[in-house]
Amino acid sequence: MxxxxxxxxxxxxxxxxxxxxxxxxxxxxxxxxxxxxxxxxxxxxxxxxxxxxxxxxxxxxxxxxxxxxxxxxxxxxxxxxxxxxxxxxxxxxxxxxxxxxxxxxxxxxxxxxxxxxxxxxxxxxxxxxxxxxxxxxxxxxxxxxxxxxxxxxxxxxxxxxxxxxxxxxxxxxxxxxxxxxxxxxxxxxxxxxxxxxxxxxxxxxxxxxxxxxxxxxxxxxxxxxxxxxxxxxxxxxxxxxxxxxxxxxxxxxxxxxxxxxxxxxxxxxxxxxxxxxxxxxxxxxxxxxxxxxxxxxxxxxxxxxxxxxxxxxxxxxxxxxxxxxxxxxxxxxxxxxxxxxxxxxxVLILFWWSGTWWKYVGRFTDRLFPAQEFVSTPGVEHENVVNRRNFMVNTDTTDIPVSSWVFSDLAPFRKIYMPVSTVEGMNRLLQLPVVKENKGDLKVLNMTELTPLAVVLPYRPETGPDFPLWYHLGVGMFNRQLAAFKEKVANKQYDLILYEHAPGLNNFFPWALRQDLKEHYHQVDSFLAPRRPTNAVIEVYVK
Known part of the structure; x- marks a missing residue:
C-alpha cells in the first residue's frame, strides 16, 4: 500500500x-x-x-x-x-x-x-x-x-x-x-x-x-x-x-x-x-x-x-x-x-443537516431572542399576537413539558430527569411497608418503564424460559404468557405489582391483566409514567 x-x-x-x-x-x-x-x-x-x-x-x-x-x-x-x-x-x-x-x-x-x-x-x-x-x-x-x-x-x-x-x-x-x-x-x-x-x-x-x-x-x-x-x-x-x-x-x-x-x-x-x-x-x-x-x-x-x-x-x-x-x-x-x-x-453539508445540531444551538438563541407573546402599548390593553408558535390552542391539559421535569436522587436514574409526579411516586414506593419489611425477599412484578427499580427496591427479576423480557402483548409476550400471569395474580404470588396503564398504546402492557389486578389486589398509589406526552400512569398494587 x-x-x-x-x-x-x-x-x-x-x-x-x-x-x-x-x-x-x-x-x-x-x-x-x-x-x-x-x-x-x-x-x-x-x-x-x-x-x-x-x-x-x-x-x-x-x-x-x-x-x-x-x-x-x-x-x-x-x-x-x-x-x-x-x-x-x-x-x-x-x-x-x-x-x-x-x-x-x-x-x-x-x-x-x-x-x-x-x-x-x-x-x-x-x-x-x-x-x-x-x-x-x-x-x-x-x-x-x-x-x-x-x-x-x-x-x-x-x-x-x-x-x-x-x-x-x-x-x-x-x-x-x-x-x-x-x-x-x-x-x-x-x-x-x-x-x-x-x-x-x-x-x-x-x-x-x-x-x-x-x-x-x-x-x-x-x-x-x-x-x-x-x-x-x-x-x-x-x-x-x-x-x-x-x-x-x-x-x-x-x-x-x-x-x-x-x-x-x-x-x-x-x-x-x-x-x-x-x-x-x-x-x-x-x-x-x-x-x-x-x-x-x-x-x-x-x-x-x-x-x-x-x-x-x-x-x-x-x-x-x-x-x-x-x-x-x-x-x-x-x-x-x-x-x-x-x-x-x-459548510454546505452543515447547512444541509442543520436540523441535527441546530436544536442544541437553538436552546441558546431562544434565550437571547425570546418569542413575543403580546405587544404592550401605553394606555392600551395588551394586544394579542398570533404567530406560528401560538396560532393553535393546546387543549392537552395532561401534558407536562420537559422544562418542568426534575432529577431523582435514586442512583440508577442519575443525570436523568423525569416528571415530578414520577420522582415523588418512586420515593413513596420506597416507603411502602411491603417494601421496607421484605427487603431482600420481595416478590415483584414490574410491568412499567421503570425497570431500574430492580436495583433500588431491590428485587430479583422472575426467571424462566417462558418468562418474557418485556410485556408488550403480541410482540414481547403472547397469550400463553398472559394466561400464566393471570394465574399468578389470582394466586397472589407477588408482594408488589407495578402496572403501567397506557390506554393510547395497543396492549403495550396487557390490558386484560389490569382487570385481574383490580379484582385480586389493592391499588395503593398511582403516578405519571416518565414518557412524552405524559399520557400513561403507573399503578401500584399490593396484596
Missing amino acids: PALSLKQQRISIAEIIIIVALALVPLFVTFPYRVNIFLSWEGAYRLSIGEIPYKDFGLPLGYGYWIIPAIFFKIFGTQMITLVKAQVFINIISGLAFRSILKSLQVKPGVRFLSVLVFVLSYSFFNFWPWYNHTVIVYELIGLSFLLKALFSDNRKRNYIWFGLAAFFTFLSLFTKQDGGGMALMLSLGLLAYNCLATRRWSDLLVFIGMYVVIALLFIVPLLPGFSYWFNHGQPPHSSRLAVNDFTDEILGNSNWIKGYVVLVGLCLAAGIKNWGSWFQQRRDVIFALLTLGILGEAAIFQITSYTPPDNNIFFHSFAFAFIASYLSDLLQLNLDRTKSILGAT
Missing part, C-alpha cells in the same frame, strides 16, 4: 476526530427519560448479572443488541446513564466501520471525509441511547467493512480472518433484529456472488457461508430448546404482520429521498460508464454501485418492517452521497481533495 501524503494523513486524522468528537458529546449533557429505553436497561441488566437468554427469559429476537450495553454495565455499573456511554462506543465503531468501507472502495480522501461527515450528522450524532433498530445496522456496517477487506485483499490466509469477522458481525446483525440482519446477509451474499463471478473464486462464497453457519450454531445450540420463544413456537399467531400495501403505500407513496437517490445513482452510472462490458470487470466500481443500491433497497424495506422510530432507515444518506459525490467529482472534474473545496463543501 503506497504511503499517504501529508494532506491525506490530515484528512484521515480529521475524519477520526469528527467521528470521536461528535460521539463524545452525550457524555457532557443530561437527558430526559426516554420512551422505551427501559427495554435497553432490562436486557443489559439481566445479561450483566449472569442470566441466560431463552433460559432465564424469553424474547422474540436475538440478544445481540444487549451485548455491548451489558459489557458496559459490568464496567461502569447499572445506572441509566451507562447506556449513553455504551451508545458513545457504538457511534464511534459505526463511524469507523463506515470509513473502513469507503477506504476499501478507494473513495477519494476529500469525498470520503465529506461522506463521513454526512454519516455522523445524519445517522449517529443524535443517537444518544442504544436501540436495536440502530444496533442491527451498526453490526451490518462492521460486517460489510470486514467483507470488503476480504474481497480486495490478496493475502489468502488473512482473508479467512476477514471472512470470519464478516460472518460473525453479519450474524450478530441477524441476532439483533431479523429484518435488518436478514437483509444484511442477503446484501453480503449478493456482493460475494458478484465478486466470485468476476474473480472465479467461488470458494470465497462457500467459506463465508460455512463460517456464518458455524457461528450461528455456536450461538443457537446452547440456547435450545428455549430458543423457540423467538418464533412463538407452539401457539398462535403465526401470520405475517406485513401486507403488500404496506410496501406499496410507503415506497410509492412516500420515500422521496430514497427514490431521488436511485434516480441520481442511475444518472451517474449512465453518464460515467462508456463500456458496460469493461465496467463489469472493475470490481470496486461495480461493488460500490451494488452496495449503494442494496443499501437504498434495504432502507426502503426497513422503514416498513421497523417503523418506530420513523427515522430508523436514514443510514442510506451517507452511502448515496459517497457514490454520487464520487461520480460527480470525476464527471465535473472537481478536486474535492483541496482544502478550500473541503471547507466549502463542509
